[in-house]
Amino acid sequence: MYTMPKFIYAMRGGPGATHMNSVHLASELKGYVPELKGFPTGVDGLDNLFFVAVFNKEGQPELQPLGGYPQGCVVHVTGIPDTGKSIMAEQFALKQASMGNTTCIVTVEQPAQFLLSSLKLRAAGMKLKFDELEDRIVLVDAAQNSVLRDDLSCLIDTLARVIKKYGVKVVVIDSVTGLYEAREMLARQTVRALYNFMKMWHQTAIFVSQKRSGHEELTAEAAGGYAISHIVDCSIVLSKKEILNRYDQSLYGLPPGEQVRLLRIDGCRMCGHDTRVHVMEIDEWGLVKVGSALQEFIQKRNGNV
Numbered sequence: 001m002y003t004m005p006k007f008i009y010a011m012r013g014g015p016g017a018t019h020m021n022s023v024h025l026a027s028e029l030k031g032y033v034p035e036l037k038g039f040p041t042g043v044d045g046l047d048n049l050f051f052v053a054v055f056n057k058e059g060q061p062e063l064q065p066l067g068g069y070p071q072g073c074v075v076h077v078t079g080i081p082d083t084g085k086s087i088m089a090e091q092f093a094l095k096q097a098s099m100g101n102t103t104c105i106v107t108v109e110q111p112a113q114f115l116l117s118s119l120k121l122r123a124a125g126m127k128l129k130f131d132e133l134e135d136r137i138v139l140v141d142a143a144q145n146s147v148l149r150d151d152l153s154c155l156i157d158t159l160a161r162v163i164k165k166y167g168v169k170v171v172v173i174d175s176v177t178g179l180y181e182a183r184e185m186l187a188r189q190t191v192r193a194l195y196n197f198m199k200m201w202h203q204t205a206i207f208v209s210q211k212r213s214g215h216e217e218l219t220a221e222a223a224g225g226y227a228i229s230h231i232v233d234c235s236i237v238l239s240k241k242e243i244l245n246r247y248d249q250s251l252y253g254l255p256p257g258e259q260v261r262l263l264r265i266d267g268c269r270m271c272g273h274d275t276r277v278h279v280m281e282i283d284e285w286g287l288v289k290v291g292s293a294l295q296e297f298i299q300k301r302n303g304n305v
């Protein structure tokens with residue numbers, strides 16, 4: 001006879017059980033509400049695009065910069081190829097490691113040794129000594145291990161061991177798309193399981209996902225395309241705009257052939273955030289930097305400011 005696993009039985013309740021232990025007065029949860037704290041992103045210009053509401057000396061509520069991604073947030077970074085997703089994720093990993101938070105990077109596309117060489121370059125660009133961070137960066141190489149890539153329960157089991165063994169606080173997965181390649185109907189299920197896992201282990205995480213170029217730029221649909229953004233706490237969409245015609249040329253004040261990189265925080269349910277499209281650049285060290293809002297950029301290029 002089939003016996004129900006214990007946890008499912010507990011969830012459904014035994015004979016006469018109710019679900020009243022899942023019902024709480026807000027006041028009873030007071031001591032359990034996590035404090036809203038910023039985890040610096042390692043990306044110039046991004047930390048201050050997240051806000052927190054505080055009461056000032058006069059007792060009035062006001063918004064203040066949070067100083068990073070909200071602690072405990074699962075951030076989804078998405079965009080078409082070559083928009084800077086991996087770079088942003090690496091910058092976060094390096095910054096967090098430099099602040100003493102052990103960081104696990106699950107590399108699904110790039111073998112660990114190649115990732116290591118780009119991490120070293122970016123650390124130098126961020127003026128961080130990579131050898132001082134080496135013991136706080138754990139690489140899980142799912143690019144060269146098809147079991148980790150294809151079997152979600154194996155990956156989750158490995159991650160739990162890694163978090164326990166190394167005291168990991170931050171997880172980067174680059175990319176979740178690589179975990180459901182050619183099985184796109186599994187996208188939501190995969191991301192949901194990983195999201196729940198990060199929450200259970202109190203991790204602050206970045207999930208990178210690939211967007212198909214067919215999806216509309218800078219929209220929620222763009223964010224993974226398979227409603228991943230409904231699962232995660234925060235979505236950031238990256239894109240690039242090629243200046244190819246006279247209209248773009250006069251709008252952006254740039255010659256044909258130039259490129260404008262763009263970033264938008266598409267949504268974040270854990271805190272307030274800037275909702276505008278911002279220009280961003282990737283500098284010669286291969287570091288992402290977020291600049292002014294696109295509107296201000298256009299006004300400046302056209303000499304209106």
Ligand SMILES: Nc1ncnc2c1ncn2[C@@H]1O[C@H](COP(=O)(O)OP(=O)(O)O)[C@@H](O)[C@H]1O
Nearest residue numbers: 080081082083084085086087282283284285286
């Ligand atoms: N050292 C560098 N100097 C200038 N640009 C760089 C450097 N390293 C990477 N880039 C730019 O960043 C882009 C790749 O960013 P990446 O984060 O790997 O993209 P993806 O969104 O596909 O993950 C490259 O196409 C290149 O334009």
Ligand SMILES: [Mg+2]
Nearest residue numbers: 085086087174
């Ligand atoms: Mg990438």
